[in-house]
Amino acid sequence: MKLAILGYGKMGKTVEEIALSRDHDIVYISSGQLDINELKNADVAIDFSIPEAAFNNITSCLENGVAIVSGTTGWLDKYTEAVDKCKSESGRFLYASNFSVGVNVFFELNSYLAKMMSGLDEYGVKLKEVHHLEKKDAPSGTAISLADQIIKETSYKSWNHPPKNDETSIDIEAEREAGIFGYHDVTYDSDIDTISISHNAKSRKGFAHGAVVAAEWILKQKEGVYSMKDVLQLNSPN
Numbered sequence: 001m002k003l004a005i006l007g008y009g010k011m012g013k014t015v016e017e018i019a020l021s022r023d024h025d026i027v028y029i030s031s032g033q034l035d036i037n038e039l040k041n042a043d044v045a046i047d048f049s050i051p052e053a054a055f056n057n058i059t060s061c062l063e064n065g066v067a068i069v070s071g072t073t074g075w076l077d078k079y080t081e082a083v084d085k086c087k088s089e090s091g092r093f094l095y096a097s098n099f100s101v102g103v104n105v106f107f108e109l110n111s112y113l114a115k116m117m118s119g120l121d122e123y124g125v126k127l128k129e130v131h132h133l134e135k136k137d138a139p140s141g142t143a144i145s146l147a148d149q150i151i152k153e154t155s156y157k158s159w160n161h162p163p164k165n166d167e168t169s170i171d172i173e174a175e176r177e178a179g180i181f182g183y184h185d186v187t188y189d190s191d192i193d194t195i196s197i198s199h200n201a202k203s204r205k206g207f208a209h210g211a212v213v214a215a216e217w218i219l220k221q222k223e224g225v226y227s228m229k230d231v232l233q234l235n236s237p238n
């Protein structure tokens with residue numbers, strides 16, 4: 001495939017490595033203002049940029065017939081607008097807060113566990129994420145996805161960051177520590193016991209590999225808005 005890489009930082013460079021190892025042509029790399037004529041050479045773009053640039057990168061791709069796979073976090077207040085744009089342009093768009101297979105399995109587990117815990121009022125739930133010191137947004141996109149899944153399955157109505165210790169919402173704690181690629185845990189706690197599930201990334205390769213697989217996959221699809229759940233088709237209990 002002819003690939004554009006939007007955002008050439010830690011993730012953009014890892015995507016480049018994986019895409020080349022799978023024999024793709026990288027036709028455009030941008031780390032700032034887009035050159036639309038260059039962008040148009042691509043079939044699909046993968047965006048790992050910054051929250052302030054993600055929405056414009058997505059809409060520019062959709063307006064120019066380039067399928068877009070976005071992994072940038074921290075811009076989701078405009079997600080619905082991006083979906084509408086995809087529909088009006090008859091484009092192809094996929095966003096994932098986390099592209100790794102492991103975290104997508106973890107998402108399924110989280111949803112299943114939340115369903116089981118719903119109604120067990122003696123337990124309270126909280127989330128924790130830990131990332132490297134350069135991460136710009138907090139809480140992580142993955143932690144927000146985990147909280148949204150729990151909200152869908154239980155009586156919790158919202159999440160808080162920083163934590164507020166308010167019984168009706170889910171506290172999300174975010175720590176920044178050198179060398180951590182991405183750690184997430186979900187903990188249910190009662191006076192009697194504690195139940196925890198966690199995921200720890202050992203490198204950025206899983207994220208980049210998942211994004212390249214998603215880009216290969218979306219090129220085979222018709223117009224639409226997709227997620228990693230569509231790509232991976234896991235054998236889920238949910």
Ligand SMILES: NC(=O)C1=CN([C@@H]2O[C@H](COP(=O)(O)OP(=O)(O)OC[C@H]3O[C@@H](n4cnc5c(N)ncnc54)[C@H](OP(=O)(O)O)[C@@H]3O)[C@@H](O)[C@H]2O)C=CC1
Binds near residue numbers: 009050072100
């Ligand atoms: N969904 C997932 O699986 C994952 C998502 N992420 C997310 O991806 C994003 C990038 O992460 P990471 O690579 O670690 O961050 P980096 O800071 O290493 O890279 C971001 C890059 O974007 C560039 N940039 C700045 N402005 C623009 C613009 N207008 N258009 C395109 N690029 C621009 C920056 O350039 P400069 O340095 O010159 O400013 C930089 O090279 C974050 O939001 C992060 O949370 C990260 C890992 C996995």
Ligand SMILES: O=C(O)C1=N[C@H](C(=O)O)C[C@H](O)C1
Binds near residue numbers: 135181
């Ligand atoms: O910035 C990162 O590094 C990561 N960001 C994503 C997020 O915000 O969830 C995914 C992963 O945890 C790494």
